[in-house]
Amino acid sequence: MPGLDLGQFKALLVCPVLGQLGLGGNAAFNLLTGTALVESGLVWLRQNGGGPALGLWQMEPATHDDIWRNFLRFRPDLASAVRQMGGSGAGVGRADLLVGNLAYACAMARVAYVRAPGKLPMATDSAGLSAYHKQFYNTALGAADAQRNEPLFARAIAA
DSSP states (O other): OOOOOHHHHIIIIIHHHHHHHTOOSHHHHHHHHHHHHHHHTTTOSBOTTSOSOBTTTTBOHHHHHHHHHHTGGGOHHHHHHHHHHHOSSTTTTOTTHHHHOHHHHHHHHHHHHHTOSSOOOOTTOHHHHHHHHIIIIIOTTSSOOHHHHHHHHHHHHHO
């Protein structure tokens, strides 16, 4: 299945976005790259099968809105940095930006992980990153399988 080049995706999108947010580091770069691979295969901008998830990180609008309402609202500096990723205009902060604005979608996925209580696994721990994704991004009720997705996180690490 065609998709984005993983090395370019990581180097030209994920790393710069997380760096601009001040939320980078190799573990975060690999986690966000692996998450996009698991969630969308770097192909789908809307959830396959008609679900509500949007963008390469497949964030649901309800999650997006909750991040703004209950997290970013209380962190004005981080909120400002995320808004800059969204560009200017009345649409900044709307969930539909997750589809067409890759930098904004990446920033929002990283913020979703910032809310997680667990410490990031080591940057080279593909099994740990996959388990972290399952626990804190996909959740217990989600369809992700940490063991099955571990090779995708290994690809993200190698990119």
